Amino acid sequence: MANDGGDGCCCGFCLRFIITSGFAAxxxxxxxxTSNPKCSIxxxxxxxxxxxxxxxxxxSLYFDLKLDxxxxxKGVRYDNISLTFYYGQNSSFxxxxxxxxxxxQGHGKKASWKPWVEVRGVPWEAAIGAVSNGSRVAFRVGLxxxxxxxxxxxxxxxxxxxxGANVEVDGSGKKIKKKGIRLKSGAPxxxxxxxxxxxxxxxxxxxxxx
Numbered sequence: 353m354a355n356d357g358g359d360g361c362c363c364g365f366c367l368r369f370i371i372t373s374g375f376a377a378x379x380x381x382x383x384x385x386t387s388n389p390k391c392s393i394x395x396x397x398x399x400x401x402x403x404x405x406x407x408x409x410x411x412s413l414y415f416d417l418k419l420d421x422x423x424x425x426k427g428v429r430y431d432n433i434s435l436t437f438y439y440g441q442n443s444s445f446x447x448x449x450x451x452x453x454x455x456x457q458g459h460g461k462k463a464s465w466k467p468w469v470e471v472r473g474v475p476w477e478a479a480i481g482a483v484s485n486g487s488r489v490a491f492r493v494g495l496x497x498x499x500x501x502x503x504x505x506x507x508x509x510x511x512x513x514x515x516g517a518n519v520e521v522d523g524s525g526k527k528i529k530k531k532g533i534r535l536k537s538g539a540p541x542x543x544x545x546x547x548x549x550x551x552x553x554x555x556x557x558x559x560x561x562x
Contacts (some may be wrong), residue, residue: 371433386508389428389457390420390534391515393493394464400476401483408439413437413448416463418532423458427502428457431446431510438492441518443554447471456502466528483523488543491519495535513537 397417398404417435421428433452438445448471457463479489494516500507515535518530527533 354442357485360530369488386426387423388499388511388537391495391513391535392418392420393517393519393527394465394532395466396491396493396519396521396527396533398521398525400474401479401489401521401523401527403523406480411474411476412468412473413491414466414468416464416466417495418450418462419457421459425458429502429507430454430457430509431498433495433497435555436494436496437469437471439479440490443492443494446475447473450531454497460536469475477514484541485520486523488520488522488528491521493517493519493521493535508535537556 393415395414397414399410399412399414415439419430430452431454433454435452436446437448437450439447448469450467450469452465455463482489495514497513498510499513500510505522515537516532517535518531522528
């Protein structure tokens with residue numbers, strides 16, 4: 353009987369230890385988990401396509417880039433951010449480039465840039481003809497950089513951040529969508545699915561032990 357009591361006490365202690373360790377590991381995993389900043393184009397303007405002002409020969413474009421670090425407890429260190437602009441779906445011939453110098457962005461912070469970029473190689477006559485007929489023309493914005501995440505006092509290794517989006521412009525010279533256009537990656541994001549898998553594994557172990 354004494355041995356049975358001791359065995360039961362030992363099993364109870366082991367069970368509590370396993371459960372506590374499982375939750376501690378899950379908490380640590382979630383605290384170290386990171387997510388890429390959100391990149392978006394808030395405004396986009398091409399003066400040469402503004403049909404109400406065709407007196408200007410301004411072959412440039414204006415854009416408003418916004419970077420949003422939505423993480424509440426982790427900062428982001430950006431390398432130089434390279435922006436490349438294309439006309440239509442042809443990504444072989446860029447029409448303009450812009451570089452944002454690398455910087456550090458604190459947790460929960462937002463940053464924006466509103467520069468002008470001189471563009472070249474745009475078939476202006478065809479583009480103006482398209483918007484004059486009530487159609488729209490598309491530009492492509494690509495963003496490439498590498499980021500490191502600051503967790504407490506140290507930085508992670510560098511991670512590639514490659515995103516992009518199409519921006520449609522009409523006869524006002526402005527983008528059609530009123531809201532910001534999110535620059536997205538072509539690769540599927542699996543961070544959320546990994547979290548759910550981890551939760552299910554921990555819960556499965558706990559249920560099996562109980």
